[in-house]
Amino acid sequence: MRALRLLSERNLEIADVAEPASPAEGMAIVRVRAVALNHIDVWGFRGMAFAKRQLPLIVGAEASGEIAALGAGVTGLKTGDAVVMYGALTCGVCKACREGRDNHCENVGGIMGFHVDGFAAEYVAIPARLLIPVPKGVSMVDAACAPITFSTVEHMLFDNAKLERGETVLVQAGGSGIGTAAITLAKAVGATVITTVGDSEKAEKARALGADHVINYREERFATIARRLTGKRGVDVAFEHTGADTFNDSLLSLKRGGRLVTCGATSGASITFNLMQLFQQQYRILGSFGASMRNVGDGLQKMAIGLKPTIDTEIAMDDFKIGLERLESRKVFGKIVVRI
16 A cells, blocks of 8 residues: 655655554554644654654544454444544553543553554554544545544633633634634634734635634734723633744733633744733633544534534645645645545
8 A cells, every 4th residue: 555654854755565454353444535734744744753753654643534444343333434533542541541531641652643653544554442433424524634623622622711602712823724623613602703814815714714803913913902802801712822922922812810722832832921920810821732532523523514624725645745845834724635
């Protein structure tokens, strides 16, 4: 079968590799149909591995496909079912896994496509317990955006920040994959959405997606505008994933007692901030990493009722590197999806 492998920093190849053998007990073989690109793919492409990994490595951390074969003992699934794959090799037995807090696994074996072989291949072998069924009517391209993108937003906005109808949320980088998903999912629960973008074209697209107010952060200070839009009160929730460049002004955008939830640091991982501001304003800062399998399923159900991911581009497997470079350039609006 064909697989896309990272050989060294910024060096990808499409190689012929052996197909997975017949699945062992509790395992499944999935025919991969689509892989969605994420910043974790860019980090791996740049050589930014945070743990030891062995190259060459099959890339791709977020994907959809169809079950090609099942091992003994697997129930609730059948050959031909459309599924998405949970992207971390959780142990399934620790307290966190048993409680459905999969992203808190105490013995995780790595993130697919980053620490261990991922999904950018024609077939992949994976524990069947890590498969989530795709509802009828959801395309493979849309479903590929569920295991990381929609689920991350679900976990951030609803598990952690507890966003409610009538509240106001500031979404950073509204043109990104999770930024567009955050706009869509926040509007669906009746929140008012303020978002930041870097140019007028993205601003127009963000408004079309449903954002109530769009701020070009290159031309205006978003904290000032966000406070003005809320009558100097501040927003209820700041949805952070860009890091050092925006974090402090996201805090300044909050109302007293507001919640900042963050899952990323693409503009830098280190900041300093005012502790007196933190405790006097009684902010709540919430770190959020990944999502649970429940979050993935919830995201798929929302897709099934019409809350679709925003797709920037669909590309072929041969153009994977071009897709990563486009994502790295920040010229995207929504998700880049690779058809396998």
